[in-house]
Amino acid sequence: MRNVRSSGAKSAPPVESWDPPYCGNIGMKIARDGRWFYQGSPIGRAALVKLFASILRKDADGRTYLVTPVEKVDVEIEDAPFLGVELAVSGDGRDQTLTLRTNVDDEVTIDRAHPLRFVASEPDGGLKPYVLIRGRLEALCTRAVYAELAELATSKEGEESGIVGVWSSGKWWEMG
Template identity: 70%
Template sequence: MTETFASPSQGLDALLRAAKESGEAGARPVDKWNPPYCGSIGMSIRRDGVWLYQGSPIGRIALVKLFASILRKDDDGKTYLVTPAEKIDVDVEDAPFLAVELAASGEGRDQALTFRTNVDDVVTVDAAHPLRFQESEPDSGLKPYVLVRGRLEALCTRAVYMELVALAEANDEDVEAVGVWSGGVWWPLSAGASSAVTRK
């Protein structure tokens, strides 16, 4: 059976035009827009960061970045492409972004951890952009996520996770056994834990 999708009034081509016309390069002010919900056009994001349109990969990174700039996760837990005119479903398998590069500067409590995503967002972990860990499949370890903007997170790739683990240290106040500092906040490397210490 052929899967069918709802057909928002503007379609994919016009969605692209609307995204291009909605602001300068970078993330658009999607949190200020309240368009009508228009269903699905078959857009999805795999856990490996690949964007699909009706099952086919979107190969042009410029298009992926454009769509990423109008992405929003609402308080219903669902993710949408949002323009001033319409709101369209996006099926996200895990996180909408991948953290593909990590840069560390400073040491100890003055350390800053900065991530680059697969769509070239750059974010430094701090109180406004928290780092969290979630249990993966049984015996598969932890999955680290960093908040990029709004409710949108980036999942760290395996390579970035290993870099993060290499930076881990014991906390001198023993709030949690092992973690990392960034943005003046201590981030425990454990599932479900929250930041517990800020720089004095």
């Protein structure tokens, strides 16, 4: 399995190296549940969503854009641009490797290049797990994936602190 498979393609377009002019807001939005919208209407074609996802970029200014070699337009993101929908586990303990598949079929192995982080959600204080997919773009793990992570949670070996986390790619990822 490749470390990143972007939208079913062999490799992601080099959006990080493109420097097109900013062309404004055209009404693109990604909802919290992963649905894409154009001017308030849902984009129902999965192939089109995957194409758009492959040219998505989050810049240092914190804004997310659809980027081509000739233009850059805003995309409103309610939470994260992708959803982590499937978790594959191989090995166990320190030798365990976790691989996440997103709703647009990107696949990443949770490792130092694709870290897992947990953020307290408001107002209940529950945890929301995110995985870095590429660039500055993250996937919010679905409840099902979060449940799998919780089932895999363990204390760090030799510690009685009560703090739990999961192992992947030789690193222990603390659950907050």
